[in-house]
Every structure is written in structure tokens, then in C-alpha cells.
Amino acid sequence: MTAFRIGPAAAALPSRGPALLRAALRRLAGAVAVLFGAATLAFTALRLIPGDPVSVLLGPSTTTSPEVRDEIRRQLGFDRPVLAQYLHFLGRLLHGDLGQSYQLQRPVADLVAEQLAPTLQLVAAAVLLALLVAIASAVASAGRPPALRALTGAWELVAVSTPSYWLGLVLLTVFSFHLRLFPVAGADGFGSLVLPAVTLALPLAGTLAQVLREGLEAALAQPFAVTVRARGRGRTALVLRHALRHAAVPLVTLTGWLTGSLLGGTVLVESVFGRPGVGALVLGAVNSRDVPVVIGVVLLSALAFVLISAAVDLLYTVLDPRLGNR
């Protein structure tokens, strides 16, 4: 059989299996270390905040008797030394047990799983939409006359600097309260996803478009651009087939990072639109120092970052085969 492709990538093929395994193992070990570190950091941070954990849990308006407070302290193990609490917590974690929420009387795993689905929907829809808008905006304006670039630059700047909370309210007022096209609240069905996804996507699209256009213009300035045009290809084909591939690496990095941070960072948008989600769950848990829930969400975020960075690395090698040989 003849190789489809000539070059170092093809030559490296025979040794690829073990190398891949080694890389996967290295990545797995890294992932475990990241999760362990995140859990430990979250545990320590929550313990370092001053104040009696039982008082925090009960909140300021309560007539709870000292006997009941002691019972809570005993049940949740706050009466034991911090190190013992930490080891107990770690042991449980090793068995895959995230524990029970102090306040909501439910297993953390159930809570996170239940709140994760609507957040994932929202984040996926927002990131996809942001990418589409960003690519359209950057492709249309890269290397174009200054007037057009100024125009797209202006909308991007506005999109980046608009607070999503406010944007959500404006969109709601227009499209839900007045035009009545979309429902205001909840997470049931496509209709309720549109406005929150747009709210979240616009600022993202602004950032991504700026980065992408920068990359496109750098690529268009390279000698290969002239070669491609000399072969008779049009500008659109040049940008889409060649320059875009060059400019995509920073775009993918940034998109991965934004996706990860969105998982816990959608709380404002979720609260405006009355949507359930991980953000609202963790906000409530941090305020009442509901340790198992906070750690559950921290672990989830860490896992998401690990997975996303693995996916991004994989994408790098697809986009730019030269990166596969390092």
C-alpha cells in the first residue's frame, strides 16, 4: 500500500501505539493529581473561612437550640480534628462517594447530575452559537477595507463589554415580555434555551471574533497566501480552506478555556432566566458552606477542564499535524 501522506507523520506511525498509551497514562495521572489538588484546595479554603460552621449552615435567622446545634456538629463531624475530617472525606472520595448535602438532604452526586444537564445544554448552545457568529464576523472582515473592520470591531467591543445580566434583561423585555416569542423561565425545551444562550453567546462571540481575525490576518500576510491566490483560488476559499486552519489554534485554546469556565460561571444568566444549573447550586452551597456540594462541583469543574484540555490537545494535532511530532 502506498502511504497517503509523505513525511515525518507517516514515518512515525509504527511507534505510535505505545507512545499513545504512555501519553494516555501520563494524562490520566495528571488528571488524578488535578482532581486531588482541587478537592484538597476546596476543603482547606472552606475550613479557613472564619466563623462557626454550624452557625453558617443555619444562617442568621434561626432559633435553633444549643442541643440541636451540638447534634448537627456531631452528625457532620465538625467536633473532630480537622485532619481527621480531611482524611475521612478523602477516604469517602476514594470510594467514589461524594457524600450528602448538609442542607438539601440529598446525595451530592444526584444533585450535581440533576443540575448539570441544563447547564451543559446552555453552555453547549452558547459556545456553538458564539463560534458561528465569531467565525462569520472574522471571516467577513479579515483583510477587508478599514471601514468594514471598524464596524465589526465596534460590535465586538460592545458585545464584550455588555454585562450579561443586563443583556439578558433587555432580551427578555423585548422578546419575551413584549413580542412573547420565548418563555421567560425554566429549562424545558428549545424555546426556553434561545434567550439565555444568546445572552451568554454574544460576549463570547465578541472575544472569539477578535482573536480569530487577528490570527486570520497574520495568516493572510504569510507567503503561502500569495501562492494560493496565484494558483487561482478566490479570497473566500483562501480564508476558509487555508487561513482559517492556521488561525484556529488560538481559537480552539480560547474556546476550550471559556467552555470550562462557563460551567460554573453561568449563574447570573441562570438567575435572570430562572433556569436551574450548577452555578446556582454552588453559589447557594458556598454561602452556607455546604462543603460536600462545593467540593462536588469543584471536582466536576476540574474534571471538565481536564477533559476539555485533552480534547483541545487532540484538536491541535488534527488542525496542525506538525504539533503531533513533539
Added chain:
Amino acid sequence: MRIPRPGPARVLASAVAGVLLLAGCSGGSGTGSADGSKPVAGGTLTYAVDTEPVSWDPHVSTQDLTAELQRQVFDSLVSEDAGGKFHPWLATSWEVAPDLKSFTFHLRTDVKFHDGTPFDAAAVKANFDHIVAKETKSQYAANLLGSYTGTTVVDPATARVEFAQPSAPFLQAASTTYLGFYSPKALAADAAKLGQGGAVDVGTGPFKFVSYSKGQEAVFAKNADYNWAPGTAEHTGPAHLDKFVVRFLPDASVRVGALSSGQVQVVKAVPPQSVAGLQADSRLKLVSQAAPGGNYNLWLNGSLAPLNDQKVRQAIQRGIDLDLDVKTVQFGQFPRAWSPISATTPGYNKALEGSWPYDRALSDRLLDEAGWTGRDGDGYRTKDGKRLTLVWPQLTANATQQSRDILGQAFQADLKKIGVEVQRPALDVGAYSTLVYGGKANIVDLAWARFEPDVLWLFLNSASDPAKGGINATFLPDKQLDDWTNQARATLDAEQRGKLYKQVQSRAIDLATVIPVYTPYALTGLSSNVGGLSFDSDTWLNFYDAWRTP
């Protein structure tokens, strides 16, 4: 065994006898049949609320919202009308022992829980025992049961609830959702899950709790077998609505927009600034009712310098222009308060109104007399080189509630004029609780709604020490306040109780340990196609009588 009725209890018994006559016209200042339309059966009503219950278990939670929503699921022994009179509910009649240490309830025999279990005296005992068990970790209901010692099941239809101390406020407590009844089966099987909400919460109420999805909605469906409405209700039999859905919308403008666009029919906590716009819309209406019990008050810590000097406390009390500040910040929707309890609470002391007006000159004089005569570079008063500074912490989690942060800024500006510095550190719950309940803050702001003047015991009796789970933030033991609030617990004579509680209110103002600020109002917006919706005496909406026209 029947306990002979004393005089006061007879007053109560006659109220019970008259209940059927009263039933048609009581039940708070609801919308009634505002459009003259008749109740319509069927349909779904959606109610948008501003917060979300942390725990759905009324035996555990202190949250008003838990009590309001779970009212649809859990019935009580008695119900109380806006005039403070008690009516039969799950109990058809009751007797109170002369020493007010035991209450005997005669129960309905036709009541069934949603799971088919009959309601009886054993269920009463199981529930009250569950509330006080420390494993339940009750944050409020156990406090409402006070010195509860146990319940005796006299026979299946008779329960005697016993206390170590005279417990006049118990009947009011027994009328609230906090002392409502779970099916004993649910208590036995799901004790650790009751706070989750949903189908595990099995009561006897007009609605069954179908499902709860956190952050989104709670769904309740009509209990078709319901035939034991309280004496304060406007109809009997099952609820008019088929379904009742609660949506959680924390943002006030979103709630109002959802109402005006017809996506929800009832919204809680309309912000005062939206009231005018809502009233101008013919498709909407606004119902409002003053919250009962503790107003939004500032409590001054009398155990800590400089407020351990009564003159300084009085100077602060008289040095804030409450009329102007409250009116401006609350858009005229919440009236300024003159007593630590609201005007709708039984035993309210009307004589206090206008008795301690804003008087900057008096405040200046009082501070001079207290020795705070120096002035520093910033214009604040000093004594022995120390600035007159008060620490009034704010809790970051709910600082903006009812614009209280802005109101606090207005107070700071007023007090600066008389040379007093007010510091407002923003704290999280842990730091806040340590400072405030440790008695290390000078001022604490606190509101506590309950349709019962016994809240004054919570605020002012020295046994309500924050170190012991109380909320007396004055930290100033006062024999008279202790005696009067204890005596009022030991009588059911409305006149005698009223007299004692009026003295308590006057004394608290005279001691200047409290600065009543305003009476919060429940401001509820509804679509004009909703009828029959009314507040109970706790300003919780009652959906049993509500209906919706298409």
C-alpha cells in the same frame, strides 16, 4: 377526662361556636370575588416567587416561603383569622387547662393523609414528638412548641398536648404550617428526606406535592378527597384549581415582566418602585397586607459602649429622620413604624404613634449631656479623644433586600449630622453570626414575622439569649420586660395580654434599645383573571380558595 374551662378559655370556646357564622366573611384582606365572578373549577395557576426553599420541611425550616408553599400540603389543628380568633380545622374543638400547661384537642375523624392513612391523635403525637426530637434538627418549629413535654393520646380522636410552662401562644403556633402534620407513615419511612420536597411530603392538605425540580419549579396537584377546610376558608370540599405551579424567579423585574406578559398569574415581592406601573395596567391588580409580628427594626446593643449609655441610645433613636428616609427609599409603599411590632399584630400599642419624632436638637443635647462634646477633624463627636463610632454589620447575602442597604446609607448620613459615625462592614454569614450573636456589634437590623405579639418575648426577654439560640440582640436584661413577656404567656385573656404587651412596647421604646423602622408589606401582583386569592394572618397566600378564569 375533660379539664374544666376557666374564664379566658370560655371566650375562646364561644369564638369556636360562632365559627360557622364567621366562616363566610373571614380570612384576611383577600381579593375575594373582586370581579363579582363566581369561582371556576379547574386550570393551572403559576406563582412566581423570589427565593427558593432551602429545606421544604416546615418542621425544620425557618423560611416563610417554606411555610407559605407547604400550607397547601399540610393542615393544622386550628386556623386563626385576621382578628386573632381561632377556628376549627383538624380539631373540631379544644379545651385549655386553667394553668395553660395542657391543651386538649378533639379531632375530626374523617381526615385522611394523601397516602390514605387516617389522621388521628397518634398522628398528632408522632408529629409533635418528631419536631422536638434533636435528630430532626428543627430550627424554628421546636421553638414554637416551647416547653413541650409530650402528647397524650386520650383516644384516637382526642389528643392532649402538654407543656412545662404556661403556653398561651401555643394556639397561634398550632395554627401555622410549622406545626402541620405529616403522615406518620412518611415520618417513619422518609424522615431523612422530608426536606427534599416532592412526593415524600405527604400531608392532609388541599394539594398534593407532585414534584420539585431545584432551580426551576415545584408542582402541586389538587387533592380530590379534600373535605376538611378550616373555618376561615371561603368554601368547602376540594380546591378549585387542578394544579398549582411555583416558579423561582429571583430577579424582581423579570417577575413583574412575566406577570405583565401573562406567563405567570401571581408574583410575590413586587418591588415598591414597580407598584405604580402595575396599578396602571388594567389587566393586573395588586394586593398588599402588612406583615404581622416584628417590624424591620434596629436593635441597639445596650451592653456595649457607647450604647450602654441610655442617653446615647436615645440620641440615635431620635436623630434619624425615619419619616423622610423610609418614604423616599420605599416609594411610600412601606409605612414607617413606631412600635417594634406591626399595627396588624394583636396587642399593638397605637399610643406610641408620633410619640418619638425626629428631633435633631434633642439628639445633640443628649449627646452633649452624655459627655460626647469634642469634635474631630471629620466633624464626629469625641469623648476622651475617642470618636463616637457605631458598628452596624451587614450581611452580604441579603444586603439589598427591600433596599435596606440604601436605607442604611440614609441613616448614616442623618447620624453624621449629629456627629455619630456608623460603620457598616459587609460580612459573610460566619463572620456576621460571630459578631452579632456574640454581642460585639452595636446595632443589628432584624425583622421577624409572626401573627402573635409573643415575638416580643423573642426580642426582649433575657431568656432569649442569642448564645442559647434566642434573638434578643439588645443584650440588656430588664426585669420588667422579662416579667411582662412571661406573664403574657400565662394568660389567654386578650385584654390582659394586650395590656402587658403594650407596656412592653412602650418600655422598649423608652429604654431606647429599639428603633422601629418600617412595616414590610407583602406586595403581591396578580393577573385580573385570578380570583379568591387571599392572605392569611401571616401574609402567606392561600391557594385553596383561589381560581382562575381563562
